Amino acid sequence: MTADKLPISKSAIIQSIADSPLKINLMELGFLPGKTITLHHIAPLSGPMAFKLDETILALRKSEAALLDIQIL
Amino acid sequence: MSEPTQTPLVKPLKIAIIGNPNVGKSTIFNQLTGLSQKIGNYPGVTVDKKTGVMHHQGSTYEIIDLPGTYSLYPNSEDEIIAHRVLNQLTEQERPDFVLMILDSMQVSRGLFLATQLIDLGLNLALVLNMADMAEKQQLEIKGFELYKALGVPILHTDARGAKGIEQIRDLIHQKNFSKPTEFLPVGEYIDAQSLTDVKEKFEIQSDYQAYQILRFGPKDKGISIEKREWLQQKTAQLGLNLDAAQLEETKLRYEKINSIVDQALVKKEIKERKSSAIDKLILHPVLGYALFGIILLVIFQAIFAWASVPMDLIDGFFGDLSGWVSSSLPEGPLASLIADGIIPGIGGVVIFIPQIAMLFGFLAILEDTGYMSRVVFLMDRWMRPFGLHGKSIVPLVSGVACAIPGVMAARNIGNWKEKIITIMVTPLMSCSARLPVYIILIGLVIPDETVLGFVNMQALALLALYLLGVVGVLITAFGMKYILKTEEKSFLMVELPSYRTPRWKDVVITMYNKSKTFVMEAGKVILAISVILWVLGSYGPPSKMEEIRVTAEQRLSTATSEEEIATIETETSSLLLENSFIGIMGRAIEPAIRPLGYDWKIGIALITSFAAREVFVSTIATIYSIGGDLEDDSTIREKMNAQINANTGTKTFDLPTSLSLMVFYAFAMQCMSTLAVVYRETKGWKWPLIQTVYMTVLAYVSALITYQIFS
Numbered sequence: 001m002t003a004d005k006l007p008i009s010k011s012a013i014i015q016s017i018a019d020s021p022l023k024i025n026l027m028e029l030g031f032l033p034g035k036t037i038t039l040h041h042i043a044p045l046s047g048p049m050a051f052k053l054d055e056t057i058l059a060l061r062k063s064e065a066a067l068l069d070i071q072i073l
Numbered sequence: 074m075s076e077p078t079q080t081p082l083v084k085p086l087k088i089a090i091i092g093n094p095n096v097g098k099s100t101i102f103n104q105l106t107g108l109s110q111k112i113g114n115y116p117g118v119t120v121d122k123k124t125g126v127m128h129h130q131g132s133t134y135e136i137i138d139l140p141g142t143y144s145l146y147p148n149s150e151d152e153i154i155a156h157r158v159l160n161q162l163t164e165q166e167r168p169d170f171v172l173m174i175l176d177s178m179q180v181s182r183g184l185f186l187a188t189q190l191i192d193l194g195l196n197l198a199l200v201l202n203m204a205d206m207a208e209k210q211q212l213e214i215k216g217f218e219l220y221k222a223l224g225v226p227i228l229h230t231d232a233r234g235a236k237g238i239e240q241i242r243d244l245i246h247q248k249n250f251s252k253p254t255e256f257l258p259v260g261e262y263i264d265a266q267s268l269t270d271v272k273e274k275f276e277i278q279s280d281y282q283a284y285q286i287l288r289f290g291p292k293d294k295g296i297s298i299e300k301r302e303w304l305q306q307k308t309a310q311l312g313l314n315l316d317a318a319q320l321e322e323t324k325l326r327y328e329k330i331n332s333i334v335d336q337a338l339v340k341k342e343i344k345e346r347k348s349s350a351i352d353k354l355i356l357h358p359v360l361g362y363a364l365f366g367i368i369l370l371v372i373f374q375a376i377f378a379w380a381s382v383p384m385d386l387i388d389g390f391f392g393d394l395s396g397w398v399s400s401s402l403p404e405g406p407l408a409s410l411i412a413d414g415i416i417p418g419i420g421g422v423v424i425f426i427p428q429i430a431m432l433f434g435f436l437a438i439l440e441d442t443g444y445m446s447r448v449v450f451l452m453d454r455w456m457r458p459f460g461l462h463g464k465s466i467v468p469l470v471s472g473v474a475c476a477i478p479g480v481m482a483a484r485n486i487g488n489w490k491e492k493i494i495t496i497m498v499t500p501l502m503s504c505s506a507r508l509p510v511y512i513i514l515i516g517l518v519i520p521d522e523t524v525l526g527f528v529n530m531q532a533l534a535l536l537a538l539y540l541l542g543v544v545g546v547l548i549t550a551f552g553m554k555y556i557l558k559t560e561e562k563s564f565l566m567v568e569l570p571s572y573r574t575p576r577w578k579d580v581v582i583t584m585y586n587k588s589k590t591f592v593m594e595a596g597k598v599i600l601a602i603s604v605i606l607w608v609l610g611s612y613g614p615p616s617k618m619e620e621i622r623v624t625a626e627q628r629l630s631t632a633t634s635e636e637e638i639a640t641i642e643t644e645t646s647s648l649l650l651e652n653s654f655i656g657i658m659g660r661a662i663e664p665a666i667r668p669l670g671y672d673w674k675i676g677i678a679l680i681t682s683f684a685a686r687e688v689f690v691s692t693i694a695t696i697y698s699i700g701g702d703l704e705d706d707s708t709i710r711e712k713m714n715a716q717i718n719a720n721t722g723t724k725t726f727d728l729p730t731s732l733s734l735m736v737f738y739a740f741a742m743q744c745m746s747t748l749a750v751v752y753r754e755t756k757g758w759k760w761p762l763i764q765t766v767y768m769t770v771l772a773y774v775s776a777l778i779t780y781q782i783f784s
Contacts, residue, residue: 044358047454057569
């Protein structure tokens with residue numbers, strides 16, 4: 001599944017990142033295969049999603065989260 | 074750009090400060106340089122070039138604050154600057170040393186950029202900032218382990234508490250930087266042999282720099298066209314897949330970093346950060362928006378209440394000054410130019426400082442506490458359908474106070490298209506300068522009655538005008554979304570930093586710098602337009618003007634009472650304005666504005682209020698020979714109410730005309746200061762001109778429709 005479908009407060013491991021012009025932006029922020037992410041918050045009406053990654057909280061649009069292929073923990 | 078002969082014998086060493094966003098980079102820069110900061114421009118981009126001077130033990134150093142970036146991949150204008158300066162492609166910008174600031178809580182992300190800097194072959198030192206936070210989180214960073222792995226000097230600081238700043242000064246003074254060996258050899262993701270030609274062509278040493286130039290140079294307008302074409306040919310000739318190489322580089326780099334971080338970082342205890350609990354409230358789907366609304370209300374209340382005091386003082390001061398000049402200088406064009414052209418022009422620039430400083434003060438506090446990113450997070454979904462970004466909320470909201478700081482705040486938006494749309498629509502928000510115009514016209518035609526038991530009609534009309542502005546913003550933005558084309562992909566990807574108390578020194582420096590930038594850069598244009606307006610308003614065909622003056626003198630010589638003299642004077646200034654070049658222009662545009670319900674006298678006010686919308690009121694006062702106290706709206710209102718339109722024979726300011734005027738002022742670009750700021754922020758006249766034409770057309774058509782409906 002992809003990270004945009006992750007339920008709130010659940011954690012998952014990133015498996016891979018889909019090819020996209022934004023792939024490199026995600027990677028430089030630390031969204032890398034093998035990393036654990038936790039859904040911290042989600043904005044109303046399919047708004048952005050805030051993920052906890054290591055010690056930080058990073059907000060992504062739903063379409064950006066959909067690029068992350070994850071394995072739920 | 075000084076001549077070689079003027080260069081001092083010992084040039085101060087240049088130290089560039091770089092780091093990820095939100096790591097306290099600017100705080101360190103502020104601590105090192107204080108108020109000795111200069112804001113300049115990089116050629117071709119809108120990013121500010123911030124430099125400052127640091128004095129330490131008798132030596133002087135030039136500090137350059139580079140924009141925050143996560144990597145050396147130039148995605149946004151900010152990153153292009155970091156990329157360009159650090160790749161040392163232009164001699165002028167070349168720093169001698171680079172000081173990189175890392176967040177102790179996010180070492181691996183920081184090391185991503187740090188190791189890229191190492192590979193560029195820069196003279197580098199690292200600062201692990203926010204050591205206090207790491208301590209609180211029971212995170213131990215073994216600095217020596219990091220040093221062993223990277224070969225770069227490392228300092229621990231807590232810039233908020235001003236801890237470690239002296240060590241940074243010492244480190245710079247002792248030139249304790251080092252140029253370690255490559256961290257990730259280029260050969261691991263690209264054939265290093267292929268870079269030999271690039272290194273030769275650009276006369277550089279480092280493989281990584283050659284790779285960066287090959288990868289990003291073709292799009293870098295800082296490089297000559299000839300060299301860019303050469304790079305493109307080279308890439309094609311070598312058959313390199315640079316996109317794939319970049320992904321591979323990123324992966325390998327992080328792998329290597331993570332193995333170092335595993336050794337150097339010890340996390341003793343997992344603690345839930347307090348941010349989570351606060352976020353439950355701040356990001357709440359209902360309460361979060363309510364809270365944002367309340368915060369905005371408080372800010373605007375504060376700006377209206379507090380800014381009006383210094384603004385009145387400034388207004389009074391320049392008024393007195395201009396009165397003093399005209400009474401003490403011999404009467405003539407020079408005195409008039411200074412008293413009525415230049416002094417009010419400078420006053421018109423200075424008057425904006427309280428609003429700009431306060432708004433940016435509040436924005437800096439919101440930014441610094443970590444709240445602003447949350448607002449961006451909450452608003453992105455609502456902005457996107459209109460081609461705007463979550464970050465557009467800041468300019469738009471600022472626009473309710475004044476479009477100038479709003480447009481200036483738009484530079485935080487990375488995406489070009491979203492930034493341009495935001496700048497284009499922000500002046501449509503109803504700013505505080507429209508208020509005097511609205512209030513006088515509403516008082517004239519809308520009855521002061523309550524409907525439905527509690528709603529005041531006048532308040533309702535005012536609210537409708539504000540909403541009209543918002544509707545104008547949304548429709549325009551929506552339209553522009555389909556007109557503007559860009560290859561840049563819009564993305565959010567914003568960090569929600571942990572909540573912190575604001576750093577007051579940084580807040581004050583931001584307020585100072587923003588005001589200074591406005592005065593220095595937009596001020597010139599505003600002053601120039603003021604003088605032009607003064608010339609047009611005080612000169613006309615000489616014979617006609619002379620005739621008016623002679624008649625006035627004759628009448629004055631026979632005047633008997635103080636009252637009569639005052640009447641003659643106000644009537645004369647009215648006649649002079651009517652016959653000035655602006656008066657002639659007002660008459661010339663009358664055929665065009667007649668369908669809106671205006672006569673040529675209103676036409677004159679439309680032209681003069683280009684200086685600032687509130688000038689409408691004083692022009693109307695002059696033109697209708699309203700003497701006495703202008704502060705008292707009721708005098709103006711009475712006079713206006715008595716005016717008869719020569720074309721229609723009915724009241725000039727009847728309901729249709731007044732409504733049409735209000736709609737016109739809601740949309741028209743009646744503000745040279747906004748124009749000047751848009752010019753500065755977009756680095757050219759293209760967008761301010763498009764904006765003026767667009768807003769004028771929008772205002773005209775909307776006012777026409779309004780007039781036709783109500784008449």
